[in-house]
Amino acid sequence: MAQIRPHALIIGAGVSGLTTAVRLAEENVRVRVRAEKDPGHTNSAAAGAIWDPIYANHPKVGAWAARSYEVFRRMAEEDFPGVRLVDGVEASREPITSPDWARGLPGFRECTPDELPAGFAHGWHYTAPIIDMPPYLAALEAMVRAPGGDLRFGSRLSSLEEGFADADIVINCSGAGARELVPDPEVRPIRGQLVAIDNPGHAEFFAEHTVELGEMIYLLPQGDTLLLGGSAEEGIADPEPDPRVADEIVKRCGDIFPEIRNAPILGNRGGIRPSRSMIRLEHEDRGDRHIVHNYGHSGAGVSLSWGCADDVTAIVLGLLGR
Ligand SMILES: Cc1cc2nc3c(=O)[nH]c(=O)nc-3n(C[C@H](O)[C@H](O)[C@H](O)COP(=O)(O)OP(=O)(O)OC[C@H]3O[C@@H](n4cnc5c(N)ncnc54)[C@H](O)[C@@H]3O)c2cc1C
Numbered sequence: 520m521a522q523i524r525p526h527a528l529i530i531g532a533g534v535s536g537l538t539t540a541v542r543l544a545e546e547n548v549r550v551r552v553r554a555e556k557d558p559g560h561t562n563s564a565a566a567g568a569i570w571d572p573i574y575a576n577h578p579k580v581g582a583w584a585a586r587s588y589e590v591f592r593r594m595a596e597e598d599f600p601g602v603r604l605v606d607g608v609e610a611s612r613e614p615i616t617s618p619d620w621a622r623g624l625p626g627f628r629e630c631t632p633d634e635l636p637a638g639f640a641h642g643w644h645y646t647a648p649i650i651d652m653p654p655y656l657a658a659l660e661a662m663v664r665a666p667g668g669d670l671r672f673g674s675r676l677s678s679l680e681e682g683f684a685d686a687d688i689v690i691n692c693s694g695a696g697a698r699e700l701v702p703d704p705e706v707r708p709i710r711g712q713l714v715a716i717d718n719p720g721h722a723e724f725f726a727e728h729t730v731e732l733g734e735m736i737y738l739l740p741q742g743d744t745l746l747l748g749g750s751a752e753e754g755i756a757d758p759e760p761d762p763r764v765a766d767e768i769v770k771r772c773g774d775i776f777p778e779i780r781n782a783p784i785l786g787n788r789g790g791i792r793p794s795r796s797m798i799r800l801e802h803e804d805r806g807d808r809h810i811v812h813n814y815g816h817s818g819a820g821v822s823l824s825w826g827c828a829d830d831v832t833a834i835v836l837g838l839l840g841r
Pocket of ligand 1 (some may be wrong): 529536556566569675697712739817819820821
């Protein structure tokens with residue numbers, strides 16, 4: 520077998536691409552990142568983002584989420600930009616039992632009925648990492664640049680093969696872009712929106728627990744800002760927020776938490792979740808060339824990012840014979 524060049528090209532500068540780049544750089548693999556959108560303009564930058572593993576599918580979701588929780592916990596302790604540990608409540612309108620993944624988490628305890636908002640039947644407390652994505656992504660980008668990582672933004676690749684001009688190992692972290700880039704018709708865009716308001720004093724998060732992404736309610740404190748969610752608009756690939764959807768989010772949250780109704784609105788955020796029946800994280804052998812896919816994380820790409828990056832890194836190190 521021909522010797523493969525000892526560096527990797529990552530396509531995508533969202534949370535999947537940058538986290539993978541950080542992990543590879545830590546293993547002394549030289550990385551180049553190419554992406555149409557720079558980190559601050561990716562869909563990842565629009566995310567809330569609370570650690571919650573439910574809105575993505577793969578047999579390894581539990582392991583990837585647990586690994587990511589540990590990394591975020593350490594980052595929060597080290598004051599890494601944008602990463603906080605926040606106490607709060609996740610609650611369901613259905614009379615379910617608390618899921619197994621929640622039971623082992625720091626701060627877990629079942630809610631008493633009087634702790635639940637009207638209309639909710641079951642809930643639990645826990646401590647979750649909540650990530651302020653714009654500063655977080657900027658800090659990851661700096662971590663890739665520091666050891667000499669090469670990041671190039673602004674141009675769109677028309678195929679994965681185009682990446683082989685840069686490296687023999689191409690890592691596909693193109694999110695919803697994978698639909699055209701691979702091409703993979705299984706990837707479907709689901710737009711999500713958030714409304715940022717002046718935080719009227721919420722120190723804790725609230726997240727509605729549902730099986731499917733939908734018009735769930737969540738309130739995520741980011742210091743002086745409170746992010747309100749959410750929405751799931753199937754098939755919409757334009758991230759531009761729809762003011763009508765934003766109004767509905769504020770109304771739904773205000774029906775349950777009236778104190779937010781008069782808080783000043785700071786802005787709307789929109790982004791595309793890369794929905795797929797299952798996350799695609801695998802090696803595709805092209806003879807002397809290699810593609811490692813890491814996309815399709817739907818509504819949990821932040822929550823799974825470190826676990827997925829570890830697995831991609833293990834594949835790449837194996838390809839490099841390390
Ligand atoms: C409103 C909202 C709230 C969310 N909340 C949460 C949350 O609380 N917790 C959580 O875990 N997740 C959340 N998510 C989901 C999470 O944001 C996604 O799963 C994650 O951002 C996917 O990251 P990614 O890096 O794979 O894709 P993206 O962030 O979309 O990045 C893709 C990158 O690939 C590049 N690219 C694509 N195609 C090409 C091409 N052909 N050529 C060159 N470059 C290309 C893009 O330009 C971009 O740089 C939320 C999403 C939204 C929209």
